[in-house]
Structures are given as C-alpha cells and as structure tokens.
Amino acid sequence: VCYWLILLAVTWLLTRPHSRRAFAFLGAGMVLLCSPGLYQAFVPGPVVSLTVLDTGMSQAVMLRTASGRTVLIDGGGSWNLDYDIGRALVGPALSYGHPPRVDVVLLSHIDADHVRGLHYILKKFSVGWFGWTGLVDTTQETTRLLETLARTKPHIRSVRAGERIDLDTDLYLEALYPPPQLTGISENNTSLVLRLVYKEKGLAMLPGDAERPALSRIAALPQDIQAELLVAAHHGSVSSLEPSFLQRVAPRQVVAACSKDNRFGFPHPRVRDYVATLGANLWTTGEHGAVRCQWDAHGALRITTARSAH
Structure with a gap:
C-alpha cells in the first residue's frame, strides 16, 4: 500500500x-x-536453507539451495493409512512458490515414519533421482516402496559412506554411514547418515534413526564430522544418546522432529540434559513448528520457526 x-x-x-x-x-x-x-x-539470499518439517511423530527434511535445487531427505509418515502426509503437508511445503520438482529424494531407512510421505512425492512430482542404502526388509513398507519405485521409475542410486552429492558450488552432502560392505536389513542402525558441507565447513548432520551402535562407529571415523546443526538422531530417543558422537559433532543447534507431549517422551530428558551440557539450543517441531535454518555466504546461521522468529 x-x-x-x-x-x-x-x-x-x-x-x-x-x-x-x-x-x-x-x-x-x-x-x-x-x-x-x-x-x-x-544483499544475497541464503546459500542453502534446511527445513525440518512439522510432520508430527515422523521426520522429513527439505533442503533448498541458492540456485533453486531441492532435496528431500525422508518424507515423514503417519500410522493412519487414511492420512497421506505427502499430499497434505510435504508436497505443499515443497511446491510453495516453486514448481512440483525435487532434484534429489533420499531415504534414510524404510520405517513408516520416514517413508510413507515419499509415495505421493514420487508419484506426483518430477524427481531427478532417488537415493537410498538399498537395504530392505520383509515388511509391508518395503513392498509398497518397491511397488512405487517400479511404477514411477525414477533414476535410482545406492548411497553409502564415501559418496558425495554435489548441490551447488562448494556445497554438498557427504554420506558417512552405512559402509559399502554392510549387509543385512533396513533398520535404525543401517540408516543413511548425511552431513551437509559448505566450503569444507560442516553445516548440518542428519543421522536418521541411527542409534548408539551406528553412532559410535561414525564417531570413530578419522575425518572431520563437526556440524553446526544436528537433526537429533531417532527424534531424540535415549537409544541414540551417544556422547562420543555428540562430542565430535559439537553442534550449537539441535532440532528434534517429534510431536509435542508424544507418548515416547521424545526428546528424552537425558537427551535434553546432554544437549544443554554442550551449550547447544534445542528446538522441537512439536513446540516450534517447522524449523528453518538458513546459512549465508559467510556461513552465518539464522533460524526461524513456524511459530516464532529468532
């Protein structure tokens, strides 16, 4: 006006x-x-934004780069099969102000609360390629995923430790886990663990639902795994409280994808306490809504949430 x-x-x-x-x-x-x-x-915009969507007791993370590339890491999921979280929430978040396209869709592991929202995205969006560990199990979730992949026919890549996914100039995702030789079934401790890096600075760590056994192996890696932001492993479960991992990542900000007052008690009180001892801030999607983290060209981080700005 x-x-x-x-x-x-x-x-x-x-x-x-x-x-x-x-x-x-x-x-x-x-x-x-x-x-x-x-x-x-x-005054240029952010180099990259990472948004932990508010998908209730599930997880979906959206990355968007300065050039407009979009990456979706997990799609959330509801235990109510009549509620399609991909259609109701994840899809609209991806396409708000943008065409219905995702350059890369990545799946950490085949659990309902990570995979169910991906079906709508794979069916209704233009997808550049789909990446996962390739590990499966005998559940209905695996059957449904394989059927969707067969129907939609995206380019599929196996992503394991040592893989690098270039996003923009000096910006990439590196896979830290699982190792290429790991076999078995898709479960929490075979989650795809990713680290977002810009100009060799660790911006964010995304460990999926990895628990102590996997996180301790990652902590023992010889390379740098520090990251300013950590998406809490397994929604903040105490089963994923691995001090050696947290000390090496040394996050200043931690985001837990979980509903408010959930029946699991996530983030667990011991997780909350340990995050506090690190001097890090803890955000939860249940309390704050979607949490958006934006880094500028100098690596400075700005966090805003759906329910308040900081």
Whole structure:
C-alpha cells in the first residue's frame, strides 16, 4: 500500500515540473520504489536453507539451495493409512512458490515414519533421482516402496559412506554411514547418515534413526564430522544418546522432529540434559513448528520457526 501511495505522489509531483521541492520528492520516491531491488542486488539470499518439517511423530527434511535445487531427505509418515502426509503437508511445503520438482529424494531407512510421505512425492512430482542404502526388509513398507519405485521409475542410486552429492558450488552432502560392505536389513542402525558441507565447513548432520551402535562407529571415523546443526538422531530417543558422537559433532543447534507431549517422551530428558551440557539450543517441531535454518555466504546461521522468529 505504501508503495502505491508513493507512486501516486510521484505522479502528482511530475505535474509540477518547475518545483525544486517536487524533484526532491521525486528523487526520494524513486529511491524508495527501487530499494527492494537494490537490497536484493547487494544483499544475497541464503546459500542453502534446511527445513525440518512439522510432520508430527515422523521426520522429513527439505533442503533448498541458492540456485533453486531441492532435496528431500525422508518424507515423514503417519500410522493412519487414511492420512497421506505427502499430499497434505510435504508436497505443499515443497511446491510453495516453486514448481512440483525435487532434484534429489533420499531415504534414510524404510520405517513408516520416514517413508510413507515419499509415495505421493514420487508419484506426483518430477524427481531427478532417488537415493537410498538399498537395504530392505520383509515388511509391508518395503513392498509398497518397491511397488512405487517400479511404477514411477525414477533414476535410482545406492548411497553409502564415501559418496558425495554435489548441490551447488562448494556445497554438498557427504554420506558417512552405512559402509559399502554392510549387509543385512533396513533398520535404525543401517540408516543413511548425511552431513551437509559448505566450503569444507560442516553445516548440518542428519543421522536418521541411527542409534548408539551406528553412532559410535561414525564417531570413530578419522575425518572431520563437526556440524553446526544436528537433526537429533531417532527424534531424540535415549537409544541414540551417544556422547562420543555428540562430542565430535559439537553442534550449537539441535532440532528434534517429534510431536509435542508424544507418548515416547521424545526428546528424552537425558537427551535434553546432554544437549544443554554442550551449550547447544534445542528446538522441537512439536513446540516450534517447522524449523528453518538458513546459512549465508559467510556461513552465518539464522533460524526461524513456524511459530516464532529468532
């Protein structure tokens, strides 16, 4: 409204060509009209944003880069088969202001609360490629996933430790777990564990539902695994409280994907206490809604939530 009023005022002043004051107001008005464009030209947007969606007692994480590339890591899921969380929540979040396309869809493991929301995305969105560990189990979730993949026919990649997924210049995801030689079934401790890196600085760690056995192996890796942000393993379960892992990651911000007052008590009180001893802030989707984390070109992090801004 203010800009329309300024535009009307400038138009009126143009009818008074011999007034110096008119030209002064005209100049000021033009500056105000152009200021949004000037701001965008000289103050670049975030290099990458990571949003932990509010999917209740499940997990879905969306990445969007400065060039517009979109990555979905897990799709959330409801135990109510009549509720399609992909259609109701994840899909709209991905396509808000953007075409219905996801460059990369990644699945940490085949649990209902991570995989069920992906069916709608795979069926209704244009998907660049689908990545997972390739490990399966004998559950209905695996059967449904394989049927959806057979029907939608995305390009499929096996992603294991040592793989690197380039996103933009100096920005990539690196897989830390599971190792290529690991066999068995898809379960919490075979979750795909990813680290988001920009200019060799660890931005975020995404361990899926990995628990102490897997996290202790990751903590023993020789390379740097530090990350400013940690998406809490297994929604903040005490079974994923591995001090050696947390000490090496050394997060300043921790986000737990879980519903408020959930029956599991996540994040577990011991997890909350340990995060506090690290001096890190704890966010939960149940308390704060979707949590958006944005890094600028200098690596500075800004966090906003659906229910409040910080």
